[in-house]
Amino acid sequence: MFKLLVFCALFMVMGIGHGFNHGQNLKDFDDFTILYNKLYANTSVRTFANYNFINNRNHIAQHNAQEERKHSTYREAVNQFSDLSLHQIINLFPKAQYTVPAQNSTPTATTEPTDTDFDIITGMGLTIDVEDQGTHCSSSWAYAAAKAIEIMNGIQTAESTPEPLSAQELIDCAGMGTGCTTQNPQTAFDFLKLTGLATAADYPNNNGLATQGVCVTDQILTGIKLEAYSTIKDGDDIALKRFVFNNIPVIVEYNPDTFGFMEYSSGVYVPPKKTKAIGSQFLVVVGYGHDADLDLDYWRCLNSFGTTWGENGYIRIIRSAKYPLAKNAIFPNTL
Template identity: 50%
Template sequence: MYSSKELCAALLFATILGIQIFDSHQVTKATLNSQEWADYKTKYSKTYTSASTPEAYALFYYNYNKKLINSHNVLADRGQSTYRLAINQFTDMRLIHFKALFPKTTQPTTSSATTPPAVQAAGTSFDPITDLGLTIEVEDQGTVCNSGWAYATAKAVEIFAANENAVATPTPLSAQNLIDCAGSGTGCTKQVSQTAFDYLVVYNQPLYTKVDYKNNNLLKVQGMCVQPTTTTGTPINLASYARITDADDATMLNYVFNGFPVVIEFDPTSFAFMHYSSGIFQQPHTYGGSHYMTVIGYGTDTTTNLDYWLVLNSFGTTWGENGYIRILRDTSKPLAKSALFPTALGA
């Protein structure tokens, strides 16, 4: 048996190294008696491979992350942070496991992007939901497939088509269509949004609706590309897309204002992004990863007076502000990285 001093020293050493030590028997016992944990599993449809060690780890990380979330929100309450965190579908994971879902991607060396159209200068703010009455369905890519590249592209095309056709409530387009058919074997790992745009434009492929080509966020690898033989919705064809030079947020502002949703690459590998709940997000330290989201608007927060980008994510409505994140808009911290946007619909 170890003395109390030895145990304390071991725990201190483990804390310094970032190692989490716990008694799996005690954690499992807590799992069985915790209504909060049961409610969490129900809310997020969580299942574990066994009732012992895997679930014990999940509960431990849940409790550990919950403490960090509460500590951050104390700072927010004191005005020392511009955003808040909350429990969500990732709270039963370690940050290192969350990070592993978003490996760093490499952009293609060539592009089929065309010259973007001329547009009018941007106004002080823009939100297609309130300004245009657009209804956008927030998607959930799940927790097993790094498919943000496909979800962001599908949403960009969907919103662009809705603006072009003056449709207030567009039928959601299928990210799974892109994952399966444009994924090139890496649809759930290191794929990029340009591959999706090239699939639609260069190969002149239609993007089917979610009704006709159902999304499946439980797949850990991309599925087989099987296009529907009959359709109930109207697939969208894209004729061209354009690129925004990295760090050119001023150009992105103009195009977003004129109804061109822009797909960006973003590093999600921080505890704060993992658990973002509300407010103006300011990127903390990250570990290097890639995730793709869609910039649809911008504005100025009336509480903090901070400028922000309005960004649509694909983590479902229980993450962030009903599925959205407001990211600080600051010329010293540009957001327009690997930025692409649709520019013309096809026949």
Template identity: 40%
Template sequence: MWNTFKFLTFWVVIFAISVHFKPSECISHAVSDGDWLQYKLTYGKTYATTQADALARYYYSYNLKLIKKHNQNYDRKLTTFTLKANQFTDMRLTQFNALFPPAVYPTMTFDFPLNTVQNPPATFNPFTDQGLVSEVEDQGILCNSGWAYSAAKSIEILQQYQGTLIPLSAQNLIDCSGRSTACRTQVPQTGFDYLTMYDQVIYSTTDYPNNITISEQNMCIIPPAPITGTKLSAYSVITDGDDATMLRYVGNNYPVVIEFNPTSFEFMHYADGVFQQPRTSTGSHFMVVLGYEEDATSGLNTWLVQNSFGKTWGKGGRISIRRDAVTPLAKHAIFPAELA
């Protein structure tokens, strides 16, 4: 009888705890009210309900613990890069991964054959070697538009290499070439095809501002004259896995867009150092390869890549990715080859 009473008492207590105390409420308090408020102010975060706020706070706290653990491993020289909190830290990893579904490619391509280029330099950093000025963009979290941001940025940089700096509009490509998949599974080739096959202009951000507050493309709008824009007459592609060819063109002032799998906690929170891709699920994101060099801290060969997650992600919006034959970076690599 006594054992039965103790058994029933135990489960009554457990039930009471489960009713009055939720795990998210307990763990979320690992982050102080002040720290949580500061995070929300820094990244302009708002939540529809108090429950949604509490859940976001819970994941923020949980992710901070994982970031701290990873950085302790960096201090022990068990990894080559560090992590930090950013605009994604209030999300579950599965929520972040869902932002980047696998891309769907056209069945035809209208690329031009690779033109002849000189032997590239041993290292190439366009910011120090060419005086490149390239603003890091923020594609937001509502529209999976890295394809458009990377395509626009690659054309913008190629044009700057040739002497003209005009910030170009990703929104222009989203609205006018993205079709019904502009915010889900679209690819840079579609933007390049729109410009080359239909003799279209990609407008400046002044004439066609980017908009990260919408989750679907807008109507394609032709800005009133006078307008500032750029015409692309040709693009080329690089065979998957052919990093040697990609290096040759990057080193000759051709910014190359690559498809990259972003679906890992490490990429989600990358801060600094040489990124080495962990095992991940399937996902698609697009970034621009700008250069290649040797990392001063680790001695590893790296790719210098520009993202479109804003300046608070990574190294001011950029990432160094390990460059070796085992894990080639060239995947669906494509670049603007000739301006009109």
């Protein structure tokens, strides 16, 4: 009798465990795969992705219920990462490595901030495309570097719609074998002091690659060249705010290895005090402000997860001495 009860219990657990594969859940997952053009190596991989999708969607619903009760300051939503487990996310976004000292230059002269709310993009009337690095290559270092230079170039040339620049060139030509794993923006800037950055039209981005490609050398002889770059000391958010106020896009390293960050949809993101892992995603800080409804100060950052992630590709992160944002911060100084 005891064995029969154990068998029945196991059968019920297995039935519940496989319940995600039926009815509306299956249709929702099929719609998800079509929307994000998902392809899986085999049935087993697809089944695991299906399980992750249902699990993550349930987590999102639970989190948003907490947000509606004012127990959270941001909302989450299904996006291109919703078929990944936390373990897969950690593997996709490893910690960046720094092996060469920065060729730091004296920063551009700046003035102290006077505005409580400031945004480079809207303030300068720029139209900037939000890029999508895809779900196969940890290439934010290249996308952030290209976007920071693109923004600065638009400001310096008074071009309100600057031409998008090629992150793929940086991945292929400056990646040094780690373009999809542990590379960092400083490597991109060092490379661009020697050669030019092509436009994305001339050297197209390819977010379907899981490894860096072969450098197309005839495309990098012309383009925007970086004369100098500067860095900000870790934790110096006062300097970070000052440079942003002076229309300087600053790249920072941020830990993406949490469901909250990966599924972020809107609001002011407050990271958990403890995380299971620390990886690297590079963001371009373009502004700061205050959310009156939440009574929170925030940074506005441009990510490279496409426009379906976050607030049209941007994230607002809490601005507080308890949560310093300036980490391995770097910015183009002179083009």
